Amino acid sequence: MDLGRYEKHVLLEEIGEEGQRKLMKSSAAIIGCGALGGMIASLLARAGIGKLIVVDRDFVEMKNLHRQILFDEEDAVNMTPKAVAAMEKLRKINSSIEVEAMVADVNPSNVEEIVESVDIILDGTDNLETRFLINDACIKHNKPWVYGAVVETEGITMGIVPHETACLRCFLPFAPGGNTCDTSGVLSMAATTIASLQATEAIRILVGEGARGEAIHLDVWSGSVVPIKVERNPECMACGKGEYEFLDSSRYSSARILCDGKTVQIIPGSPIPSLQKLAERLGRVGKVERGRHVLKFRTEREEMIIFEDGRALITNAGSVERAKALYAKYVGI
Ligand SMILES: [Zn+2]
Structure with missing residues (x-):
């Protein structure tokens, strides 16, 4: 494998030639390809992750373009499904990697198959219900995943390695009552910053460095960055008791x-x-x-x-x- 295009990674002590080869043999699924997922997908494609699966249920609209950096006006005019538009862009960014698009709603019927097929999962979703679903599937199948969320000028991210770090339900123990997507707006830079941290966490885990082991909260407007220590909860439904209630399809209508x-x-x-x-x-x-x-x-x-x-x-x-x-x-x- 030619490492030429990754020479700046090879020079980095944190990655090096061995790390780059690991990345090129790795695979990742990006679930949700909007503001977070599009940026993550672009970064991971450029980093040479061997295989990317992009999953999204929606199509591109003009109002997405202020923050969804992988898409353009033509995608919006054509109402191109985000997963398809992302796949086309990613193949142009890096033709040496494999990219797959899934135009689908992630739910209990398909989440385990997606999780099992890759080395790591990245959260580009916009609601807690799907994040709890991903968390359950990843804990059950022992796959690392990286949580990320943004609203207004703030964001939070945490890398989760099952049975090593805390999981999302150790952090947020209560099941959400419904969708919690916000309508109060978002500054695109909050999303691109959180997406960068998510992609970095994925690379840390894939090269064998391991997760940071804490959540990071930031506000790009004020410039505050606050690490949050999250302890594992032995009573956690998912990683403590192994009860994966979100994988139960009767919860999903x-x-x-x-x-x-x-x-x-x-x-x-x-x-x-x-x-x-x-x-x-x-x-x-x-x-x-x-x-x-x-x-x-x-x-x-x-x-x-x-x-x-x-x-x-x-x-x-x-x-x-x-x-x-x-x-x-x-x-x-
Ligand atoms: Zn847990």
């Missing part, structure tokens, strides 16, 4: 309200017709727009985004029940 409070996500139990067929059918009753791998359908009040796997995001339906009814009416399952 196939229809649920997302963090903006007005969008309902529907995941169908069986395959749907092709988007081409759906577009023809729905074009008779409303306005249809085709993006890459997605279809947008608008009636007078509601808007429905439908992905190839049948997953739909329905806005302004008013309730989960009505969203389900609309899905049944228009998509036909």
Whole structure:
């Protein structure tokens, strides 16, 4: 393997030739490819991580571009799924690595398979429910993962090595009551800074240096950086008792309200017709727009985004029940 493009890593005492070779043989999954995930993916691709899997359920919108540095206006105009847009960019950044895109909602049915297939998992999600799910899967399968979250000008990150460091539920013991995505805005630099710390933690773990062993809280506006010591909790549901309640699929419904409070996500139990067929059918009753791998359908009040796997995001339906009814009416399952 040619280490030429990584010469500045090879020069670093912290990585060196041996460390770089380890990175090139490593694999990572980035779950959620928005402000955090896009930056993490770019950094890890440039660092030469051998295989990256990018997982995201959403598509690129113009309002994402202020903070999601991997995407551009063309991606937003084409409504390209974030995982696909990320994969295309990452392949251009580093053609010597393997990049895989998964346009999917991470839930109990697929999280364990994702976690088992890589060496480390990076959190680019925007809600606690998915983070607890990742935590459970990683503790169960003994895989390290790096938690990261940002809001406004602040952020927090922690590397988690199962049964060595504290886990997310040692840190935040209570299960969230629902999605906790914030609507108070975010400064993109808070995200890129936390993402940099997450990527650094991943590299530390992959080269064998180990996790930092503490959480880091920072505020990019004031410039404060505060390390937080987190002790393992012997009573922790996940890493203490081995009870992985978030992996229980009955906790996850196939229809649920997302963090903006007005969008309902529907995941169908069986395959749907092709988007081409759906577009023809729905074009008779409303306005249809085709993006890459997605279809947008608008009636007078509601808007429905439908992905190839049948997953739909329905806005302004008013309730989960009505969203389900609309899905049944228009998509036909
Ligand atoms: Zn724990």
